[in-house]
Amino acid sequence: MWMRRLAVLNQVIVVLGSVTQLLAGMRSEPPTKRRIAENLLSWSLPLNLGVLETFFFVRHVIRKRAGAEGSGEAGEDRVRSEVAVAHLAFGVLGFLAVRFRGMFWFATIVGQAILLIGIATVNGRDALKNKMYLFDVLMSLAHLGLLKAYDPQE
Numbered sequence: 001m002w003m004r005r006l007a008v009l010n011q012v013i014v015v016l017g018s019v020t021q022l023l024a025g026m027r028s029e030p031p032t033k034r035r036i037a038e039n040l041l042s043w044s045l046p047l048n049l050g051v052l053e054t055f056f057f058v059r060h061v062i063r064k065r066a067g068a069e070g071s072g073e074a075g076e077d078r079v080r081s082e083v084a085v086a087h088l089a090f091g092v093l094g095f096l097a098v099r100f101r102g103m104f105w106f107a108t109i110v111g112q113a114i115l116l117i118g119i120a121t122v123n124g125r126d127a128l129k130n131k132m133y134l135f136d137v138l139m140s141l142a143h144l145g146l147l148k149a150y151d152p153q154e
Contacts, residue, residue, distance in 0.1 A: 003052075003055065003059070003132060004131065004135075006051075006052065007052060010047045010048055010051060011048075014047055014048070017043045018043050021043075022035075034149060034150055034151060036149070037149035037150040038150050040146055041097075041109075041146050041150060042098075042101075044142075044146070045094050045098075045143075046095055046098050047094075048094070048139055049093060049094025049095075049097065050091055050092075050093075051091075051094070052091075053087045053088070053090040053091035053094055053112075054087070054088065054091035054092075054094075056084075056091075057088035060080055060081075060083060060087065083119070086115055087115075093108045093112070094108070094112075096108075102152040103153070105147065105150070106147060109147050110144075112140060113141075113144055116137065116140050119133070119136070120134075120137050
């Protein structure tokens with residue numbers, strides 16, 4: 001439940017921050033499609049990748065500790081740990097996106113989309129029930145669309 005609230009709060013901050021930044025910069029430059037996409041990505045990557053992926057990592061670690069008392073197979077625990085580390089890696093990349101742009105954003109977004117869409121695909125039936133999987137897929141697709149509009153090679 002708190003993850004959903006955090007995800008919604010992130011989206012509100014991304015939109016408000018982007019709109020505020022665009023309005024503040026309108027006097028110097030008119031907003032273009034590329035500038036709007038860059039602005040949205042510059043807010044979304046640190047929040048949606050940096051913050052949310054780091055929280056996904058923490059959630060996996062907490063679940064692993066809580067499940068350690070139960071009867072879980074060692075292989076299953078290892079896979080959960082590997083997924084947790086993958087979330088942490090993309091969280092770090094999301095925070096680094098504040099400093100680096102261009103092709104760094106391209107690599108970060110493509111990698112994150114493969115991870116999150118892949119996880120949703122592997123968990124197919126659960127993905128239809130759990131709205132966080134749907135959020136992950138939609139966020140990844142939105143980032144890919146914004147990346148196309150941003151065109152990092154321009």
